[in-house]
Amino acid sequence: MSLPVNFYPELPAFDIHRALAWVQAEADWIGLRFVQEQTYRRTVRNHLPEDNAITLERGVMAEARVDGHIAYAGTSDLSQQGLVQAARRAAYLARICAPHALFPFTEGHRPPAHGRFVSTRRLGFDRLTLAELTDQLIRASRSLKVSDKIVSTAAEATLVESTVHYVSSSGADIEQQWWLVSSHCAATAQDGTETQQRSLNGPAARCRQAGLEFFDFSALHAECERAGREALELLDAENCPDETLDLILAPDQMLLQIHESIGHPLELDRILGDERNYAGWSFVKPDDFGRLRYGSPLLNVTFDPTVAGEFASYAFDDCGNPATREYLIRDGVLLRGLGSLESQSRLGIAGVANFRSAGWNRAPIDRMANINLEPGTSSLAEMIASVERGVYMQSNRSWSIDDYRNKFQFGCEYARRIEQGRLSDVLKNPNYRGMTVPFWNALKQVGCRDERELFGTPYCGKGEPNQLIRVGHAAPPCLFAGIDVFGGGS
Amino acid sequence: MSFLPETRRLFDDLADTAFSDLKAGEALSLQLSAEDQTYVRFNDSNVRQATAVLQRNLALTFQWAGRQVTFTFDLSGHLDHDRALLRSWLERARREARTLPEDPFAVPLQDHGTSEHEHSGTEPDAAAAVKAIARVTQGTDFTGLLAAGPQVRAVRNSAGLNHWFSTASLWVDYSLFTTNASGDNKAVKGRFWGPAWDEDRFQAVLAADKARLAFLKRPARPIAPGEYRVYFAPAAVAELIAMFSWGALSYRAYRDGNCPLKRLIQDEVGLSEQFTLKENFCLALTPRFNSLGELPPVELMLIEKGQLKNLLVSSRSAKQYGVPSNAADPSGWFGEHLRAPELMAGNLPETEVLNCLGTGLYVGNLHYLNWSDVQAARVTGMTRYACFWVENGEIAAPINDLRFDDSLYRLFGSALEALTRESPIHPAIDTYHCRALGGSKIPGALVGTFRFTL
Numbered sequence: 001m002s003l004p005v006n007f008y009p010e011l012p013a014f015d016i017h018r019a020l021a022w023v024q025a026e027a028d029w030i031g032l033r034f035v036q037e038q039t040y041r042r043t044v045r046n047h048l049p050e051d052n053a054i055t056l057e058r059g060v061m062a063e064a065r066v067d068g069h070i071a072y073a074g075t076s077d078l079s080q081q082g083l084v085q086a087a088r089r090a091a092y093l094a095r096i097c098a099p100h101a102l103f104p105f106t107e108g109h110r111p112p113a114h115g116r117f118v119s120t121r122r123l124g125f126d127r128l129t130l131a132e133l134t135d136q137l138i139r140a141s142r143s144l145k146v147s148d149k150i151v152s153t154a155a156e157a158t159l160v161e162s163t164v165h166y167v168s169s170s171g172a173d174i175e176q177q178w179w180l181v182s183s184h185c186a187a188t189a190q191d192g193t194e195t196q197q198r199s200l201n202g203p204a205a206r207c208r209q210a211g212l213e214f215f216d217f218s219a220l221h222a223e224c225e226r227a228g229r230e231a232l233e234l235l236d237a238e239n240c241p242d243e244t245l246d247l248i249l250a251p252d253q254m255l256l257q258i259h260e261s262i263g264h265p266l267e268l269d270r271i272l273g274d275e276r277n278y279a280g281w282s283f284v285k286p287d288d289f290g291r292l293r294y295g296s297p298l299l300n301v302t303f304d305p306t307v308a309g310e311f312a313s314y315a316f317d318d319c320g321n322p323a324t325r326e327y328l329i330r331d332g333v334l335l336r337g338l339g340s341l342e343s344q345s346r347l348g349i350a351g352v353a354n355f356r357s358a359g360w361n362r363a364p365i366d367r368m369a370n371i372n373l374e375p376g377t378s379s380l381a382e383m384i385a386s387v388e389r390g391v392y393m394q395s396n397r398s399w400s401i402d403d404y405r406n407k408f409q410f411g412c413e414y415a416r417r418i419e420q421g422r423l424s425d426v427l428k429n430p431n432y433r434g435m436t437v438p439f440w441n442a443l444k445q446v447g448c449r450d451e452r453e454l455f456g457t458p459y460c461g462k463g464e465p466n467q468l469i470r471v472g473h474a475a476p477p478c479l480f481a482g483i484d485v486f487g488g489g490s
Numbered sequence: 491m492s493f494l495p496e497t498r499r500l501f502d503d504l505a506d507t508a509f510s511d512l513k514a515g516e517a518l519s520l521q522l523s524a525e526d527q528t529y530v531r532f533n534d535s536n537v538r539q540a541t542a543v544l545q546r547n548l549a550l551t552f553q554w555a556g557r558q559v560t561f562t563f564d565l566s567g568h569l570d571h572d573r574a575l576l577r578s579w580l581e582r583a584r585r586e587a588r589t590l591p592e593d594p595f596a597v598p599l600q601d602h603g604t605s606e607h608e609h610s611g612t613e614p615d616a617a618a619a620v621k622a623i624a625r626v627t628q629g630t631d632f633t634g635l636l637a638a639g640p641q642v643r644a645v646r647n648s649a650g651l652n653h654w655f656s657t658a659s660l661w662v663d664y665s666l667f668t669t670n671a672s673g674d675n676k677a678v679k680g681r682f683w684g685p686a687w688d689e690d691r692f693q694a695v696l697a698a699d700k701a702r703l704a705f706l707k708r709p710a711r712p713i714a715p716g717e718y719r720v721y722f723a724p725a726a727v728a729e730l731i732a733m734f735s736w737g738a739l740s741y742r743a744y745r746d747g748n749c750p751l752k753r754l755i756q757d758e759v760g761l762s763e764q765f766t767l768k769e770n771f772c773l774a775l776t777p778r779f780n781s782l783g784e785l786p787p788v789e790l791m792l793i794e795k796g797q798l799k800n801l802l803v804s805s806r807s808a809k810q811y812g813v814p815s816n817a818a819d820p821s822g823w824f825g826e827h828l829r830a831p832e833l834m835a836g837n838l839p840e841t842e843v844l845n846c847l848g849t850g851l852y853v854g855n856l857h858y859l860n861w862s863d864v865q866a867a868r869v870t871g872m873t874r875y876a877c878f879w880v881e882n883g884e885i886a887a888p889i890n891d892l893r894f895d896d897s898l899y900r901l902f903g904s905a906l907e908a909l910t911r912e913s914p915i916h917p918a919i920d921t922y923h924c925r926a927l928g929g930s931k932i933p934g935a936l937v938g939t940f941r942f943t944l
């Protein structure tokens with residue numbers, strides 16, 4: 001049987017324009033965001049199928065503006081009665097909150113934009129049967145087990161079909177559709193008291209907007225064998241040394257470094273204090289835009305929702321703002337924040353189209369989307385050749401940073417020592433720590449376009465109520481000078 | 491009809507239909523998670539964003555011939571529509587199960603009994619809470635979230651199991667901010683929770699937090715990385731105990747080689763005699779039945795006087811590894827996890843904490859913990875909120891936040907000097923997908939030495 005679920009007799013197409021007609025008299029302004037998302041999750045553990053799960057999310061978030069305040073009500077009851085109730089509830093919430101509102105809403109916060117977006121894919125999800133996908137994951141799991149010392153293996157695939165249709169009483173009409181794919185494969189090796197894990201690029205980092213062309217199964221099985229062998233190498237490896245050394249980070253760790261120490265601190269809702277009770281504030285001040293030397297002149301970072309196939313590409317955010325590529329940091333200088341129209345008007349500074357929600361049951365907030373470190377001119381080989389003593393770290397395994405996004409500590413799965421311009425021993429338990437701005441100012445070389453890789457994560461957590469959202473991060477390998485690295489042990 | 495009775499009738503009607511549709515050899519479990527919540531975010535004592543969510547999420551687990559599939563979907567609340575959708579999913583489940591290889595560790599659905607906890611009385615008044623919070627917090631820099639409304643967890647299966655849990659309550663989780671004499675931002679964390687809005691009680695909780703905030707206005711004392719005596723307030727210890735849910739007490743993680751407490755489990759190291767941790771469903775913050783409807787023991791000793799007594803074993807792990815199950819919940823990021831942890835209180839009166847600390851750090855809260863070396867049970871993270879330098883038993887100055895990196899074996903082993911006599915409840919405040927249930931009961935901890943690295 002084919003992977004996608006086809007049950008349109010039970011779920012007829014939702015006519016959002018008719019729904020808007022039912023509710024648009026309920027407030028000064030009404031917006032409706034319909035979300036339908038099907039997630040197929042298939043996991044195999046130790047060569048046996050484990051999770052065979054499908055999740056269908058289907059609902060509408062109604063927004064109502066009353067007395068200059070916008071409030072939200074989400075419902076999965078898509079009948080006329082259900083939608084009218086939701087619109088009335090949003091209007092009621094807006095009315096009782098308006099006297100205590102933090103700032104006034106204007107028509108400009110919800111542009112009447114029109115448009116469509118369809119993510120890129122070559123092969124539809126119906127090109128593979130469920131039995132075939134399960135079989136390929138079982139084979140990947142077997143490929144990971146290169147020795148009896150591999151004590152457990154996991155191979156997982158997640159496929160998502162998502163549709164969002166947004167309309168408003170002021171004329172917005174935006175329909176966007178995505179096909180999203182992610183995979184995770186990992187091997188755990190054990191020998192005596194030593195245990196080590198190696199995966200393909202770290203937890204769930206392999207994620208793209210794509211169809212089934214994402215899975216090149218013969219390449220995947222070869223990569224799984226390599227991951228299994230590297231897990232064995234780690235069993236016999238030395239601990240990462242505890243000293244200040246040059247550090248090269250692979251793209252699958254750059255993703256985390258960009259995410260935690262550039263993406264989050266630049267979110268304007270954090271800078272405005274909205275997140276102070278949960279995710280935290282930011283060391284970045286409104287005055288820093290246009291002035292702060294965030295990193296060395298080699299640091300160029302963009303908000304780029306236009307990269308075909310990257311995990312968080314789109315044409316409009318959830319308030320109808322058209323999404324364009326913008327430099328956040330250029331030649332090391334901080335230029336622009338990650339803030340939606342609401343945050344931009346509150347702060348009076350430039351932002352981006354990043355008002356995003358995790359689903360029909362959550363209101364949009366300022367989020368990352370694709371936050372990319374733009375390529376430079378070095379190659380990885382040149383970087384390694386230029387290092388006298390250093391460490392090359394790959395694939396994230398541990399992450400922690402303070403609530404102002406200054407003091408971070410990150411760990412990786414696998415590292416190699418660099419001596420006299422050459423890669424030498426494998427090192428286990430590689431960790432490093434630093435402070436955000438000094439760290440980015442220690443950026444000494446940036447890899448070239450050919451070595452840039454696209455990763456992301458489906459699990460960026462933030463917001464009250466809490467939301468998990470998809471983000472993409474593309475980066476080449478990068479070299480940092482004089483970083484505190486250290487290993488494991490008590 | 492209101493949300494709770496409507497939801498119950500819908501769930502029962504759907505279950506009755508679906509179970510009667512089953513054919514020979516098929517088994518089905520239905521799990522419901524539902525809420526009718528009002529969430530209101532505040533920043534600087536004003537409303538930033540208000541969202542109401544009405545959701546009923548149904549998961550079906552279908553079994554046939556040792557195969558298992560799980561489908562989850564949003565119910566509309568209209569019986570005819572939801573019944574048609576459930577039938578369609580059931581048909582899909584039948585076909586999928588036939589194409590899958592056998593799962594030898596799938597646990598056949600069984601009748602684990604019946605239980606009922608029905609919320610009675612009124613639902614909390616979110617509108618009254620919003621108005622009062624905005625009014626009484628004026629003049630403070632108050633930021634936080636109000637969550638209010640009814641919640642449901644229910645499981646029924648075709649073997650006869652039937653558990654229903656409904657409740658209605660609210661909490662306000664918040665921070666009060668100020669600037670100290672050095673110009674640094676400083677804050678305290680506060681929490682108000684209960685079955686209903688109570689303005690007098692909220693005012694009292696807020697007043698106590700404002701008093702704590704006064705200590706933070708002094709100039710900060712720079713603290714160099716190094717080892718210090720530390721008192722962790724209960725909220726900080728609760729963050730550290732939360733790490734025990736990241737695979738540390740999971741039988742499956744242990745067998746997979748990814749268990750941070752492997753050396754404790756294998757008796758190579760012990761924790762302090764003062765460290766006793768159990769699952770205690772008498773806390774009554776969450777239903778006792780797990781996502782499969784299985785009933786764990788009312789109390790399950792995990793670590794007693796520093797020695798491991800039990801790991802959390804799900805019925806699946808039990809089947810796979812041939813050990814007895816204690817009905818641990820296998821769902822979630824890290825599998826078998828704590829649902830009602832209680833760290834047993836000690837003898838140190840809260841009033842004696844500063845005296846016994848003498849000179850060292852008072853840590854009010856911790857932030858963003860993660861393993862820095864799983865095999866060594868080493869955890870890194872940050873201090874957050876009310877943290878002070880204490881000298882000769884008196885608060886000397888607030889500190890700027892520090893990064894720590896140390897092993898749970900040391901922290902709760904050789905370095906643990908005392909646990910407080912007082913042990914508050916920490917209600918769960920997670921709201922990913924829906925508002926969580928549950929919580930923990932955790933005292934404060936005095937530690938002889940603890941490592942700060944940045």
Ligand SMILES: [Zn+2]
Nearest residue numbers: 259459460461
């Ligand atoms: Zn994030």
